[in-house]
Amino acid sequence: MSGGGLISGDAEAEVRAAAANLVAAFGAHDTDRYFAAFAEDATFLFPAEHAAGEEEELRERETVVLRCAPDGRWLVIHEHLSPEP
Template sequence: MTTAGAASAPQSAIDAIIAAFGDHRRDDYFAGFAADATFVFPTNELRLESRAEYEAEWERWEREDGFRVLRCASTRRRLQLLGDDIAVFSHDVETALADGDGEMVSRERETIVVQRREGVWLGVHEHLSPHPAD
């Protein structure tokens, strides 16, 4: 990381994504990502090639499974600035989810890549992987 000031804008954008996800504020969460963002999840066989694909998947989870994010906690956080317009954020995330079967807690490692586009920091890639302790 370079300076605290340089890191504050991408970190704020990432914090907003995490907070919106943890509160199940779907529209705010997706607003943090570029339309051409990609997403890789251990529960999906294929990479989701756009924000619209992920939004459709999220809506399907809600409709078919009763999916709801109850909360999430972010720990072991690290932000790496790669020049002036790209940042890579990695952390451990513990998420409480609800579905038709009740509540479950998952622990994963996550990487979010953000890029400054026309002065706005947006997620361009999100990757979840199982936590090694699980």
């Protein structure tokens, strides 16, 4: 176990690699690779959108929950975006 966590060090490294791949795919605008990181039954929770035509910078906090699939891949099963306080 790593740092008193609930998963082994190997699994922690795999989760961190899966999260890094998700962020890299997003940054590269690689939609195929980005959505391949999600389970088919993933759920999403996003903040309410602004009215059409409004532009403002929105700083968000992102939380993702991953689960190990039967094939051994760590996939995102839930993504939650919320405004930074």
